[in-house]
Amino acid sequence: MPKLLIVDDEPALLYSLEAGLGTDDLEVVTAQTGRQGVDAVLAHRPDAVVLDVRLPDMTGLEAMSLIREVDPRLPVVVITAFAATETAIEAVKRGAFEYLLKPVDLAQLREVVGRAVALRRMRSVPAVLGGDGEAGDEIVGRSPAMQDVxxxxxxxxxxxxxxLILGESGTGKELVARAVYQHSRRADGPFLAINCAAIPETLLESELFGHEKGAFTGADRQRVGKFEQADGGTLFLDEVGDMSLAAQAKLLRVLQERRFDRVGGSRAVATDVRVIAATNQDLDAMAAAGRFRRDLLYRLNGFVLTLPPLRARAGDIALLAGHFLRRAAERLGKPLGGVSAAALAVLERYSWPGNVRELQNVVGFAAIHAAGDELTPESLPASLRGGAPVTPATGEGLADVRRLVRDLIAAGSLDIYRRVLAEVDRAVLADVLAHVNGNQVHASELLGISRTTLRAKLQSMSGPPASPE
Incomplete structure (x- = not known):
């Protein structure tokens, strides 16, 4: 279970944060001084730290420096009642994951802590290559296609x-990005990840490059972006094809000159960051359509790593199914010993349009519904037992989706794929959340996605539903 360390000298605040953040999925430990906080890092090995700036024995920034000496990959969230711009900048320059002002909004802090814990996993949990599925978060596969990877x-x-990592959705691009980072010369430096599709276009530039105070409505203080936070390390840009053309131009400048301007700024900021980008889109086609800069594509695709779809990984389905089943059995506390030969035959007949992520979701579903000590065909989803998967071209019940596609084509829309997927997300997430009474932890398990991804999708869906122009 992930652990969170909170360091603050206010007993009442410690109590309220411990009560508000502690869950069945997150253990909270506390400390009231900087020295106690450093000792707690040594004793408890937390996955994230929430640290006050003002402490009785030292400043929070001094405590953070000591913590980073003990564990340089540990994400630290700095909080303070004193909104000094210099302090915020200095905290981020020293490696703070985020900087929040008191009184802290508990929902916002919970979301930040969730991202910090996810980052800790990406930085520290080895993406072991070619394993047998015994570890919790490794790249699993022994097929010739994966050996090439x-x-x-x-x-x-x-x-x-x-x-540039290319591959269909669900093929494991994030895991591969982590493996590249962990085996690189920058493995002791920061590793930050940002999903370009999950952040509204108007905010993405600020997230990447930061902004100056007054740059736009709501910019009440200077913000340091991911390129400054990741200085000396690695930045993973997932779904880079969803970047706006303006953000693409700034990314191109960073890759060419290793410098950029904050939003609303006029002074160039130098940075030393290795960029790993990923997409499931055809960037050549997007460049031909004018939706992706050709010069940026040339910069990105000099070193390309293409991930095979699951249907091209002969022999890996049994290995992956066993891996996911062990994880599901441990999570559910069920004595599941394996996958029956009949169930495995069903899994190997399926074409897996959702790739490894879909297989993980299917095994999780089957583990919940398994009646004995192994997975059988009866525990698998009905769409798999029936043979060929239901697709938008042949399946029933998708008339509304096809109608939307036709309407968008007639309206001349240039982003049909994104808008249709957004509508599917809207329907799927609504039904799953209703089924679990709004429990995002349970919903993310049923969906086969992380809670961070689920929250990002819910935020992106806060706008009106898609309709033809």
């Missing part, structure tokens, strides 16, 4: 070059 990672990781 491992060799490419081995060649690219030590070279300090930009990498």
């Amino acid at each position: 491992y060799k490419t990672i081995g060649r690219l990781a030590p070279e300090d070059v930009t990498v």
